[in-house]
Amino acid sequence: MISPRNMLLATLLAMPVTSYAADIQSTLDHAADAVESDVIRWRRDFHQHPELGNREHRTAGIVANHLKSLGIEVTTGIAHTGVVGILKGAKPGPVVALRADMDALPVKEMTGLPFASTAVAEYGGKQVPVMHACGHDAHTAMLMGAASVLAAQRSELSGTVMFIFQPAEESPPPGEEGGAxxxxxQGLFDTVKPDAVFGLHVGAGTSGTVTYRSGPAHAASDTFHITLKGRQSHGSMPWFGVDPVTLSGQVVLGLQTIASRRVNLMESPAVISVGTIRGGVRHNIIPSEVTLEGTIRSFYDHQRAAIHADVKQVVEHHAEAVGATADIDIQKGYPALINDRALIARMLPTIKQVVGETGANEGPMVFGSDDFSYFANETPGLFLWLGTTPPGEDPMKSEHNHSPYFDIDEPALSNGVKLLSHLAFVFLAERN
Structure with missing residues (x-):
């Protein structure tokens, strides 16, 4: 029989755990609310001064100075302009990483915002307008806010938080390496390897809500370049030549049958799209060559390899059938982004705690790619979407990422800071 004294002692020992958890949750939320104005100010500053991939020097400098002001160990210059902060908690424990991307796009802004970008930079040998058309300004600002929140809780942290501010997510400039x-x-995970990595992306969706996906979430992105080689002739006498123009039409249709007839769409979707067709210089000359460029999107490695083989077979056989030849070059891009199923199951209660039961919803697979996938291939990863569609707009009809009119509802950024802070803190606490 348990004595009344022991029962009381057991009750008292149990109370601090529940109270502590509630107190910390409230503390994190209040801290995120306190930095909301800073986050919005940072976001607007980055938005007004966007920088292309591998050129994020100003952005990286602001990030590094902020992290240093919080007493966080900072390393700069990783992958050209990347910044990494290491926050060591007072208690031993695992390592968790939080990632934000910093680069902008060669897009001319048309939003009319008071802090709209008028920046111009060199890209591909040309001067181009630059805009944060994908929300990376918001990602950087939110992670800076989360750094403020978590640094203030250093004494309660059970482990280490790695803050990854990544350049060139939108791919580095032509001829350069970069990104994740x-x-x-260059050794990002060599010295300190996280036990999990979290990423957050703004986009279409009810403001402040979260979309998640267990398992395959974002597609692998590959690029193909095809050169069809025929024989030039006069347009009035095509029988004296081999016409690569008509062949290109057959190739385009043939490529579409790969996704519609060869891929098991019950297992996973796939997309093959031709984006450019170039050939010829004059209306009455059948050219000797036509080039096609396009993209392949898939979710599984075996499916990816099979599609690559099918593309080569279809193109080569179509060319052979008309007496032409074909050169096919397929370049692998970002791998598919696979959210760790166990990690999302463990962290879903935390996500719902931040945004509410109805504020978190599982979404479909997305054919867009993100190089967060490289991090998630190294350690269990979880990539989330934060809805930032301005109030009064239909998320399905509003301007989406990469549009020159893309904008976000800034109050949603507070939920982003809370999500990153809670996910890191809870992961460390539960794994300790």
């Missing part, structure tokens, strides 16, 4: 892949090649 280069950060890893």
């Amino acid at each position: 892949e280069l950060m890893l090649e």
Whole structure:
């Protein structure tokens, strides 16, 4: 029989755990609310001064100075302009990483915002307008806010938080390396390897809500370049030549049958799209060559390899059938982004705690790609979407990422800061 004294002692020992958890949750939320104005100010500043991939020097400097002001150990210059902060908690425990991307796009802004970008930079040998048309300004600002929140709780942290501010997510400039892949090649996880990595992306959706996906979430993105070689002739006498123009039409249709007839769409979707067709210089000359460029999107490695083989077979056989030849070059891009199923199951209660039961919803697979996938291939990863569609707009009809009119509802950023802070803190606490 348990004595009344022991029962009381057991009750008292149990109370601090429940009270502590509630207190910390409230503390994190209040801290996120306190930095909301800073986050919005940072976001607007980055938005007004966007920088292309591998050129995020100003952005990286602001990030590094902020992290240093919080007493966080900072390393700069990773993958050209990447910044990494290491926050060591007062208690021993695992390591968790939080990632934000910093680069903008060669897009001319048309939003009319008071802090709209008028920046111009060199890209591909040309001067181009630059805009944060994908929300990376918001990602950087939210992670800076989360750094403020978590640094203030250093004494309660059970482990280490790695803050990854990544350059060139939108791919580095032509002829350069960059992004998550280069950060890893340069040893990002060699000294301190996280036990999990979290990422957050703004986009279409009811403001402040979260979309998640267990398992395959974002597609692998590959690029193909095809050169069809025929024989030039006069347009009035095509029988004296081999016409690569008509062949290109057959190839385009043939490529579409790969996704519609060869891929098991019951297992996973796939897309093959031709984006450019170039050939010829004059209306009455059948050219000797036509080039096609396009993209392949898939979710599984075996499916990816099969599609690559099918593309080569279809193109080569179509060319052979008309007496032409074909050169096919397929370049692998970002791998598919696979959210760790066990990790999302463990963290879903935390996500719902931040945004509410109805504020978190599982979404479909997305054919867009993100190089967060490289991090998630190294350690269990979880990538989430934060809805930021301005109030009064239909998320399905509003301007989406990469549009020159893309904008966000800034109050949603507070939920982003809370999500990153809670996910890191809870992961460390539960794993300790």
